[in-house]
Amino acid sequence: MTSSNTSSAAPTPGSLSQAPAEKPSAPPINVLPSQLAQSYSLAHPVVLLGLCAWRFEAVVESTTRELLRDLPWLAALQFVYVITCLPPAGSSFGEVTPGPEDKKRASRSSTGSSAPVRPGKSSHRRKTSAKISWASVWARLMPASLAFGLTTLLATPAIAILLVLFGAPLTTHNVETFLCAAHMALLSSTPLIYVHGVDATVWKEVWGISRPADIVWGSALGTGLGAWFGAIPIPLDWDRTWQAFPITILTGAYIGYAMGGLLSRTPFVYGKRIQFAPGPADEDEKKTN
Known part of the structure; x- marks a missing residue:
């Protein structure tokens, strides 16, 4: 009787239901290994902070006009930054087309025939290299445009909705709120979209603040934290013109963007995750102690 129950309870191959495997998390993003990318990735936050400091007095005098005037400059700097320093979505680190397979294919096509190379073949090679370079440029420009x-x-x-939920005026200063959101979106969201695309797993980690630290996520998180701390002087009764919304919020966002991106590249922070609660291993260790 016991053996019959055991045999009936045993799972059969046809009754097994395997749970779908969870998609692994995207690894931290590194700056492209070229010398230009490494150098400009360090200079870019300094350039943005310099632009913020240079335009600060003008923004205080005429906030709406100056924020609108500075928006194209910020967009241009971010465009140059992402296509120069970051790998686009769908590409492996440092391997923007042409990749190794393209190079092998090109080498086979150039050495596959035993016939001697004629002088007239040089133009064909120049056309091939031009096509490869244009493909490499397109592989960066297309994700940047989509981002x-x-x-x-x-x-x-x-x-903009988050700014209102966190205390921005709802019935007034709507233009300022939208311009502040546009600046913050260019700082934080554009690099994230460029390197991760619309990967649902990554964006769940972004909204859950659980991405491993890298230059892209660190800059985005720093932008949000900087804007949060930048809002502190607004309600204080110092009667300063620069306390008007959203001047201090944007100033904090720019500073947070620069500090977050630079700190996340250090060995002590890179690849680490923010943990709001101790994990199972930590809980087991506490129980044993």
């Missing part, structure tokens, strides 16, 4: 489009259509309205 800026999604930043404008999705990220900017979402950040």
Whole structure:
């Protein structure tokens, strides 16, 4: 009787239901290994902070006009930054087309025939290299264009709503709120969209603040934290013109962007995750102690 129950309870191959495997998390993003990318990735936050300091007095005098005037400059700097320093979505680190397979294919095509190379073949080689370079440029420009489009259509309205939820005026200063959101979206969302695309797993980690630290996530998180701390002087009764919304919020966002991106590249922070609660291993260790 016992053996019959055991045999009936045993799972059969046809009755097994395997749970879908969870998609692994995307690894931390590194700056491209070229000398230009490494150098400009360090100079870029300094340039942004210099632009913020240079335009600060003008923004205080005429906030709406100057924020609108500075927006194209910020977009241009971010565009140059992402295509120069970061790998686009769907590419492996440092391997933007042409990749190794393209190079092997090109070498086979150039050495596959035993016939001697004629002088007239040089123009064909130049055309091939030109095609490869144009393909490499297109592989960066297309994701960058999509990133800026999604930043404008999705990220900017979402950040504007978050600003209102966190205390920005709802019935007044609507233009200032939208311009502040546009600046913050270009700083934080554009690099994230460029390197991760619309990967749902990554964006769940972004909204859950559980991404491993890298230059992209660190800059985005620093932008949000900087804007949060930048709002502190607004309600204080210092009667300063620079306390008007959203001047201090944007100033904090720029400073947080620079500090977050630089700190996340250090060995002590890179690849680490923010933990709001102790994990199972930590809980077991506490129980044993």
